[in-house]
Amino acid sequence: MIIPVLETCRFNNEIASLRSQRRKNLSLRGGTIATTKQSRTYISYPRDCFGLRPRNDKTMQTQKLIKSKIREIPDWPKKGISFKDITPLLGDKVAFGKTIDLLARPYLGKKVDKVVGIDARGFILAAALAYKLKTGLAIVRKKGKLPAKTVSQEYTLEYASNVLEMHEDAILPGEKVLIVDDVLATGGTMQATINMVKKLKGKIIGVDFLIELTYLSGRKNLKGYKIKSLIQY
């Protein structure tokens, strides 16, 4: 069958406009996922009928992998707590690397000065992130562990209450700071850390968690900050 030239053009124009509409709807990475060779090899999921791929497919697969490596321990350390054990994730060479890559991604090129890690599992993530982002590392410890002059802040945990401390010179005034912890539960630990970073006049550009327990609504206690979490329960 011969299609008149005019009809073909109209058809092509409609497809082009639908594609551009879909690009906006799917919020593709810079609109390049379906068009560059590099991104074609990066994303290996099927295109939709307009030849486009949703931005988050690969990230979602990685998140699934990461979540599958987090072990849930019911009623630990006390009844009613579902403890999120990240040691299997840390022990997996692929999943751990991908975790750090995903956590770091929003901050690449953002000129972060320091990553702040919270005692104790937060240290592991923060140290790897600091290496990846080429920043310094500052640590938040439980009371009595730091040898030099400290600032301190009381906090409430999902299953305890305590005092956190930082060295006075851990952050210099005006430094751009990213704070990282493994789990956001009630948000008390992070709020205490934020208060200490503010006392030291650090500029908080992000607050990141590997895991967020959304049912505890800890995010509500951290208003005014860019809160990100990779895995949610």
Ligand code: AMP
């Ligand atoms: P919160 O101050 O209530 O947000 O508690 C967060 C801190 O407590 C993080 O440093 C976590 O390491 C730890 N935490 C609280 N709840 C859990 C949980 N269910 N599983 C693992 N760690 C937790």
